[in-house]
Amino acid sequence: MLEDRDHSGSAGFITGLLAGMVCGGVLALLFAPKSGRELRGELNQGMGSARDALGRRYRDVAERASVAAERAGAAMGQVQQKAQGMAADARDFVQSKVQQGREAVDPGTQH
Numbered sequence: 001m002l003e004d005r006d007h008s009g010s011a012g013f014i015t016g017l018l019a020g021m022v023c024g025g026v027l028a029l030l031f032a033p034k035s036g037r038e039l040r041g042e043l044n045q046g047m048g049s050a051r052d053a054l055g056r057r058y059r060d061v062a063e064r065a066s067v068a069a070e071r072a073g074a075a076m077g078q079v080q081q082k083a084q085g086m087a088a089d090a091r092d093f094v095q096s097k098v099q100q101g102r103e104a105v106d107p108g109t110q111h
Helices: 002-031 036-105
Strands: none
Touching: 002 036
């Protein structure tokens, strides 16, 4: 459930960031009487900042996913060990009951 909120938060952040970039770019073009060179410089700077922000966010999400994968792997190992133990217990139980049944049928049979 927490992971779902992280995913929706990530998507919302990226969507908001992209919408903000587009709106900011349009408003800058409409209200800033600047030369083409100045405008291109500011747009390049803004795109660089957005690219850096997205890169940081990507690294953060990738790191969280890596930690979650490691935790899931450890949990699966524990589940596997517990299942193997339960299977061994069940096998031993069945073998003991089979042996008891053999002994009940033929009391002279001892293994």
